[in-house]
Amino acid sequence: MVIGDNVFIGMKSTILKGVHIGNNVIIGANSLVNKDIPDNCVAAGNPCKIIMELEEYHEKRKAAQVAEAKELVELYRERYGKEPDEKALHEFFWLFTDGNNELPECWESMMKLGGNYEYTKEQFRKNHKKFKDMEDFLKKI
Structure with a gap:
């Protein structure tokens, strides 16, 4: 084997x-x-x-995460009557940022969870955000 x-x-x-x-x-x-x-x-x-x-699986998972983020935003709006903030959307931060952006602390801390921060940061530098920014994402929902 x-x-x-x-x-x-x-x-x-x-x-x-x-x-x-x-x-x-x-x-x-x-x-x-x-x-x-x-x-x-x-x-x-x-x-x-x-x-x-x-690669097909990767694309499928990315699409599923966008759908999950949209669902979270809709539920957040329904429950709290306002737009979610960075903290509420922390697990989806890669949708709105790329390696050139300065990350808010709550998003930076997500990258430190796995104990391989430098590797994660390097991989994140290759990220191509899906939306111009969080506001752009919220408008499209």
Whole structure:
């Protein structure tokens, strides 16, 4: 068995002898990996099969986060009768900022949670925000 770099293996998965899992792979929980899995994909099932390419999964997750942020804004407006602030939208800060922006403390602290701040900061510098700013996002909802 060979497992590549940057591989996430879901809980209660079984990987059979002689199987090779490539780099940058996500294996879903409870999967039975009985054949080789190539690089850069998401795979799951019993038997395990490729579900999608990693880039497609990434785009799908980004779209889901935009939808989650919109839902949060709508619920916030309904409950509090006002626009959410930076603190309320802290987990979605990457939608409104990129690596060139100065981050408010509540957003900066989110980047420090994982214990790999410098790496996270470097990755964030590559971020391309989805909206001009938070106000632009709120107008579009």
